[in-house]
Amino acid sequence: MTENLHEGHRKRLKERFKNEGAKAFDDHQLLELLLFYCIPRRDTNEIAHRIIKEFGSLSMLFSSRPEDIVEKTNITENAAIFLAIQSEVVRRANSGKWNKRETKISSSNDAGEYAVSLLAYENYENFYVISLDSQKRLINSNLVSEGSVDEAFIYPRIVVECALRNKASSIILAHNHPGGKLKPSFQDLESTAKITKALNMIDIEVLDHIIVADNKYFSFADNGLIKNCIK
Structure with a gap:
C-alpha cells in the first residue's frame, strides 16, 4: 500500500x-x-x-x-x-554555449555569464585571465592560479605575462568564492588595483573583474570598482 x-x-x-x-x-x-x-x-x-x-x-x-x-x-x-556530478554537468552545459572563435564579450553581463560558465560551483578558489582582442572577441581564458577553499594567490606579473602571450588588447579577471559570498574582499580589491596599474603601463585595459559564487556573479565594473583601481 x-x-x-x-x-x-x-x-x-x-x-x-x-x-x-x-x-x-x-x-x-x-x-x-x-x-x-x-x-x-x-x-x-x-x-x-x-x-x-x-x-x-x-x-x-x-x-x-x-x-x-x-x-x-x-x-x-x-x-x-x-x-x-550535477554541478559539473551544469558547468559543461554552460561552457558549451561559448564558441571561442565567435564569442564577443562586450558587456559586464557577457563577462559575468562567461565567468559563471568557468567557475560555477567550484570547490576551490580559481583565478582566470580572460583575454580579448581589439573587437572584444575572446582570444583565450587561462587558469593562472589554483588555491584552497578560501584563497587563490595571484601575482600581477603572471597576469601581465598571460595577457602578452595572448596578444590581448584588454582582459577580464575572474575568480570564485567557494563559500558563496559575492562581496569582494580587501585582498580582491588590492590585487585588482595592482594588476590594473601594471597592465595600464603596457596599454592593456582591465575591463572588469568578476567574482563568482555558486552560479551568481559580482561585477567590479558594474559597481564602479574598476575606475577606483585606476586612480
Missing part, C-alpha cells in the same frame, strides 16, 4: 514537471525529482527535506564530495555520486 502511494506521488510530480517546468518547483521538490532516479521505492520527499536541511542549499549540496554527502545524509554511494 505504501509503495503504491509513493508511486502515485512520483507520477504526479513527473506530470507536474512536464506541464509546468522546473521553475515552478521549490528546491526540495527538484531534489526529490532527481532522487527518483537513484533511490527507488522509498519516500524521497522526506529524504530531500533532510538533505536540504543538512546542506542548506542545492548549491552547497552539489559542490560537495560524494563521501561527505554519504556521511551527512546516509544515502547510498551511488545516489551521492549522482548528486555530486
Whole structure:
C-alpha cells in the first residue's frame, strides 16, 4: 500500500514537471525529482527535506564530495555520486554555449555569464585571465592560479605575462568564492588595483573583474570598482 502511494506521488510530480517546468518547483521538490532516479521505492520527499536541511542549499549540496554527502545524509554511494556530478554537468552545459572563435564579450553581463560558465560551483578558489582582442572577441581564458577553499594567490606579473602571450588588447579577471559570498574582499580589491596599474603601463585595459559564487556573479565594473583601481 505504501509503495503504491509513493508511486502515485512520483507520477504526479513527473506530470507536474512536464506541464509546468522546473521553475515552478521549490528546491526540495527538484531534489526529490532527481532522487527518483537513484533511490527507488522509498519516500524521497522526506529524504530531500533532510538533505536540504543538512546542506542548506542545492548549491552547497552539489559542490560537495560524494563521501561527505554519504556521511551527512546516509544515502547510498551511488545516489551521492549522482548528486555530486550535477554541478559539473551544469558547468559543461554552460561552457558549451561559448564558441571561442565567435564569442564577443562586450558587456559586464557577457563577462559575468562567461565567468559563471568557468567557475560555477567550484570547490576551490580559481583565478582566470580572460583575454580579448581589439573587437572584444575572446582570444583565450587561462587558469593562472589554483588555491584552497578560501584563497587563490595571484601575482600581477603572471597576469601581465598571460595577457602578452595572448596578444590581448584588454582582459577580464575572474575568480570564485567557494563559500558563496559575492562581496569582494580587501585582498580582491588590492590585487585588482595592482594588476590594473601594471597592465595600464603596457596599454592593456582591465575591463572588469568578476567574482563568482555558486552560479551568481559580482561585477567590479558594474559597481564602479574598476575606475577606483585606476586612480
